[in-house]
């Protein structure tokens with residue numbers, strides 16, 4: 001099971017359809033993303049926007065989601081791009097599940113919730129990574145990337161990732177977006193073998 005330049009766009013379109021994500025927008029540097037955020041009129045939501053854009057410029061941020069709008073960095077190889085996409089669409093699904101107002105309140109105001117949401121998205125990406133490579137990403141959960149989390153919440157997120165490692169390594173898939181992506185890739189492989 002692999003993801004190449006031909007597979008990626010079809011997988012992206014499929015996940016967009018299933019999870020109700022109308023826009024997956026590419027971004028190159030902070031200025032593109034900043035302009036897109038300004039266009040959407042939502043820059044005011046981010047107290048740490050400057051930090052986010054700095055992370056984008058440095059290349060440490062590869063994806064971002066704002067409810068049903070997902071941004072993915074340009075120039076990633078197809079597999080990495082798919083893993084970033086699964087991570088970000090997992091956030092979109094979390095927003096849809098909680099309702100946008102509840103999610104924003106939790107995301108902004110409750111650092112352990114935010115760490116748990118990040119852990120869920122990281123686990124989704126790790127499940128896809130494992131399905132494709134039989135390897136676990138190291139670390140499974142990376143929660144320190146520019147989210148202004150206190151140390152206790154970061155430790156909590158990392159612990160959630162460590163708990164998930166055994167299950168992921170055993171092939172147990174718990175996250176809806178990675179489950180959908182893996183099922184789609186399997187079906188596609190089955191078709192091409194016939």
Ligand SMILES: [Zn+2]
Nearest residue numbers: 087091118121
């Ligand atoms: Zn995330």
